[in-house]
Structure formats: C-alpha cells, structure tokens
Amino acid sequence: MNDDISVSQLNGLEAVETRVDTRTTTNGSGPLSAGVAAPEFSLQDAPDHTVSLKDFSGKRLILAFYPADWSPVCGDQMALYNEVLPEFKRLHADLLGISVDGAWCHRAFAKDRKLRFPLLADFEPKGEVARTFGVYRQHDGISERALFVIDEKGIIRWSYVFPITVNPGADGIINALEELESKGVAA
C-alpha cells in the first residue's frame, strides 16, 4: 500500500498537511499549502466563456487539477465528483476541474461524461495556473493530480497532491469542507 494514498486523516485545518509525491514532482517550490491566499486566475471554461477565481468570492471552492481529459484515471475521478456534486453543494462548495487541455477538448470530454461542473482550460500560456499553484509537471507538460479547497475569503484551507496514477476519491475534500462547516465561517 502506498502511503501517499492515505489522505483520510485530517486533524484540523491549522495542521493541514500538504504532501507531495516526491518521486514525480518536478516543480521546485511545491504546491501552495493551507493558509496561503489562492492566486487569482482567469481561464476559459468554454470556447466563448471565462471563469475567474474572483467569481467565487464569498463561496467555497474546490479546485481539482488533473493531468488530462480522457485518461482512464481522470475519467473515473471526474465521474466520481460528478456523482458527489450534490454533497459538495450541500457543504456550500463549487467545483472546478483544471487541466492543460483546450476548451474544445474539455467540451467534448464533459459532454461524453455528462459532467455537471466546469472544466477550465489551463491552455495558453500552457499550465500557467498550475505553475502558480505549484502543481505543474515541467517535464511531462501536464499538471499534477492535486486538490485545493479554498474558503470564502480566497484562502487555501486544504491541499493535497496525489500520485498521478491514483484516483484521489472525494473523502479528503469532504473532510476539509466539513471542517470549514464546523468552524461556521460559512455561507
């Protein structure tokens, strides 16, 4: 069993862990961790539409960076989040998927998988947003499989980088959101 997989223990957001699979990460500074303000971004979620972090001001947001549309593990991960979406909503959080794929590719992938949440195209300059979050794999030209939970003030409250071949599931996200919920910062 790979230690990188065991994400379900979350002992309060102050002591939040941000762990990196060091075997694969090529980015120097590592992923942004809890307590840091999420960097502003503005990316296409459709060929004619753009989504920005500031659109979510006052709301909780889950950012799910993933390596590529259509790859088997991602398909499973996004399919799972599609099912868990009502639970994320109940915990007052919106979800955005992000990869370096272009907006047309995202559109085809989302249609094929019937995804009910936006996929953002970190396409030009390639991987720029992944870089600002510290989760770009320079040598591979794709982002890490990384999750960030951002609070209503735009502060990262939980983050985690998974081995690229592991479907992270949703338990870590839900734990982090429930922790936020229990602190009553909430919406």
Next chain:
Amino acid sequence: MTKQQTPHKFRGLEVDPRRDHMQGPANAPVTLMEYGDYQCPYCGEAYSIVKQIEQRFDDNLRFVFRNFPLAQIHAYAEVAAEAAEAAGAQNKFWEMHDYLYEHQDQLAVPQLIAAAKRLGLDVDRFSDDLSQHAYAERVREDFLSGVRAGVNGTPTFFINGVRHDGAWDFDSLSEAINAQQKRIAA
C-alpha cells in the same frame, strides 16, 4: 465539536447486520466488502470473481455488498440498485443481486419487473417501491458511506475495513484475503 446536521446518516465501514446485505457467517475472520454498481461492466466481471472467492474461502469469509451507483454515466445504475433493495425488502436481495449482474443489459424498469416476477416477488409491491423510489435514500446512504470511506470508482473492495487498492482478479484478491487471515492468526 458539535456535530453538523446532515440530511443523510453517514455510516462507516463497520458492518451493520440489521441493515447490510451479507453472505457467509457473521463471525467469519475476514469480511470482504464491495461497493458496486449494477451497470458497471467491471463490477460484472468482479461478480463472478467474488463468487469464486466465496467458494474458495467458504466459512472463513463474510461478503458484504453496498450500492455505489454512478448514475450520471450509467443510466440504469440507480434504478437497478433500488430494485435490489426492493427485492431485499422481500428477503430476496441476493437473488436479485445475482440476477442483475447476470443480466446487465436488461436493467430498464419493465425488465426489472419481469425479473421480480421470475424471482417470485410480490410484483405490485415491487413496482410501487420502484415508482415511489422507496429505497433511494438507502442507496444514497450506501453511496455516501462509500465516498467518505475513500471509494473512488467501482468496484472498490475493502478487506476488514482496509481499502484494497491492488488488482481484484481471483489470485490477487485471494492473496490479499490470505494475507489478512495470516495477520489475524499472528
């Protein structure tokens, strides 16, 4: 810390004999739990592997099945899960479970009703349960318990509460169960 109000009861991986669907002795040393989707082709493969595993380990294994329908990609997964629960309410969960996995291309409502007839269920009651989604809440509870336990796709197996991340062909699952038995015996 105050518990949050939740519309769904969250349950962990602990088996609840009054609620869970189980095969094999309650005191078996190893419990194999599957979170599955009746329309998922991989779960269809896993179905026959689990049957072989149950034969192989016999009284040393308890098998528990919980619903994890991926309803957005599998149009019939939810109704099939509710059908299995509706059959369960008439004490024929496993008969329906087996039927569904053996007829994964026949999961539309009329076909489910025909299945209920073949299995000797009270068809009126079964049809009412389906149309009123009598077991939707229960299926959702299963699903959310899985999400919280780290289920990340289907099928996902747990062996004595630990997620089995390896392959689930007969040899791999057998090996994992054997290892668990040895750990207990040690």
